[in-house]
Amino acid sequence: MQLSKEQVLAAALGLLDEVGLDQLTMRRLAAALGVQNGATYWHFRSKQDLLETMADTLLTGLTAGLAADWPWDERITELARRLRGALLSRRDGARLFSAAFFPLPNALAYGEAMIATLREGGLSSRDAAGAADTLTYYVVGHTIEEQLAAALPGRGHDATARLTGAVDPKRHPHMYAALAHIPAPHHQEHFDYGLHLVVNGIRADTERP
Numbered sequence: 175m176q177l178s179k180e181q182v183l184a185a186a187l188g189l190l191d192e193v194g195l196d197q198l199t200m201r202r203l204a205a206a207l208g209v210q211n212g213a214t215y216w217h218f219r220s221k222q223d224l225l226e227t228m229a230d231t232l233l234t235g236l237t238a239g240l241a242a243d244w245p246w247d248e249r250i251t252e253l254a255r256r257l258r259g260a261l262l263s264r265r266d267g268a269r270l271f272s273a274a275f276f277p278l279p280n281a282l283a284y285g286e287a288m289i290a291t292l293r294e295g296g297l298s299s300r301d302a303a304g305a306a307d308t309l310t311y312y313v314v315g316h317t318i319e320e321q322l323a324a325a326l327p328g329r330g331h332d333a334t335a336r337l338t339g340a341v342d343p344k345r346h347p348h349m350y351a352a353l354a355h356i357p358a359p360h361h362q363e364h365f366d367y368g369l370h371l372v373v374n375g376i377r378a379d380t381e382r383p
Contacts, residue, residue: 226276233280268317
């Protein structure tokens with residue numbers, strides 16, 4: 175039976191969830207599909223081609239139903255939250271996203287929506303592109319750390335205990351006072367606060383004379 179491109183892609187995403195990005199190989203994928211090694215190249219000319227398509231698939235529907243009557247800053251906030259959700263939907267999703275350059279349909283729709291919304295907020299094309307990158311980098315970086323922490327023993331709670339033991343209240347008084355607010359893995363509130371800071375910075379840039 176000849177495999178379709180959709181079957182290969184679905185199997186690759188399932189394998190990503192099962193073994194993670196570092197262990198995802200074309201040989202392992204072929205074995206999971208029950209085909210000879212190399213058969214997947216009929217649909218994806220290289221592993222990088224497959225990874226790009228996988229990353230773009232994570233962004234499916236990211237811009238759908240975005241309320242046009244919302245203020246621009248609420249729309250980019252919603253886009254950022256949707257991006258985080260999309261990356262969290264798969265194991266190592268944020269690393270997959272950051273490891274591939276993919277000017278494919280869903281990524282282009284996300285970029286267009288983000289830049290168009292920032293332009294509507296008053297930024298120039300140059301500044302809108304820079305702001306979109308900054309916001310995206312924040313989401314991806316935070317989500318990478320979030321997913322890495324979740325993969326640690328005890329889902330990051332052991333790392334929290336190590337940090338607590340390492341911080342000396344005399345040498346690190348400010349870190350010691352903030353220990354309760356340095357969670358691992360990061361909670362939703364932590365992400366939302368950082369997103370609030372980034373969006374406020376962009377908003378301030380639009381208000382410059």
